Amino acid sequence: MADIRLIASRHSAFYSPLISMIAGGFLEKEGLSATYAPAGPGQNAVVEVAEGRADVGQSAVSGSWSALDAGEKPSVAHFAQINARDGFIVAARESDADFNWEKLLDAKFLYVHGGQPEAMLRYGLHRVGIDLSDVPGIESPGGDEMVGQWRDGQGYYFHEQGAFPQQLEHEGIGHIVGSIGEIVGPTAFSSLIGRWDWLGTDQAKRVTAAYRASRNWVNTADPMDVAKAEEPFFPGIAVEATAAAVGYYQKLGTWDGDITVPRDLYESALDVFEHSGIVSARHSYDDVVVAPPGDAT
Numbered sequence: 001m002a003d004i005r006l007i008a009s010r011h012s013a014f015y016s017p018l019i020s021m022i023a024g025g026f027l028e029k030e031g032l033s034a035t036y037a038p039a040g041p042g043q044n045a046v047v048e049v050a051e052g053r054a055d056v057g058q059s060a061v062s063g064s065w066s067a068l069d070a071g072e073k074p075s076v077a078h079f080a081q082i083n084a085r086d087g088f089i090v091a092a093r094e095s096d097a098d099f100n101w102e103k104l105l106d107a108k109f110l111y112v113h114g115g116q117p118e119a120m121l122r123y124g125l126h127r128v129g130i131d132l133s134d135v136p137g138i139e140s141p142g143g144d145e146m147v148g149q150w151r152d153g154q155g156y157y158f159h160e161q162g163a164f165p166q167q168l169e170h171e172g173i174g175h176i177v178g179s180i181g182e183i184v185g186p187t188a189f190s191s192l193i194g195r196w197d198w199l200g201t202d203q204a205k206r207v208t209a210a211y212r213a214s215r216n217w218v219n220t221a222d223p224m225d226v227a228k229a230e231e232p233f234f235p236g237i238a239v240e241a242t243a244a245a246v247g248y249y250q251k252l253g254t255w256d257g258d259i260t261v262p263r264d265l266y267e268s269a270l271d272v273f274e275h276s277g278i279v280s281a282r283h284s285y286d287d288v289v290v291a292p293p294g295d296a297t
Helices: 013-023 045-050 061-069 101-106 115-127 143-151 164-171 180-184 202-220 223-233 239-252 263-276
Strands: 002-008 032-038 056-059 076-083 088-092 109-112 137-140 157-161 175-179 190-195
Touching (some): 002 202, 013 190, 013 202, 076 202, 088 115, 109 143, 143 157, 157 164
Parallel strands (some): 109 137
Antiparallel strands (some): 076 190
């Protein structure tokens, strides 16, 4: 049984369609086994895939724009969409049924700085009339470190992907009040990548078939069934919190539609990055995205 090496840029329940390729047994049904790991310190998923240390990675179409900005061909292609929305969720110290985004201007906001998370946050707030530069922010790399900062009393608002905010709710130390995905709208947030030469292989076709089945299952199954399957991947998160995150993303429409990266959502991602001034041109979809292996073109 061939082993597929999977690498993720970030590790969270937001990427359940990727994780459940293993957890839900979909790769095994295609005669494949797999190893999975989040990128470690100093690692980059695009580089790991491009240099052959991983076969499939979780990235974003924006991850290919720096190469195009430099006049180079991207070293990988994006062949399947994972998430069609930003997955960052905002939690507060206290429950607030009357939350509005202007409240961020008056309290410390613990949010992920840099890259796509900040670009999406900045764009989403812009759409509701707020400049992120006016928000008193606290820098964080996110994940477990951000949870540690929260436990230490830093910040009144918290910005991370599920199931971290749901875990805060589960423990009674946070309350979800908003979603960046709602204010940004549909966009090409994250996708699967592979080397150009790998895309034409039988292995690529089998991975794609497994992924399509996994994403459909994650989007339609009982959230607790998904959470229980994925429980070994999230040892620090209560299964109830993971289930709540999966249900949240299902309702948000995060995993709706086919796995092909839509052109309009690609253009939406360009809008986001243009707003922050971190892309030099509206790079062509066809230089970045390919049809899922095995699909008719």
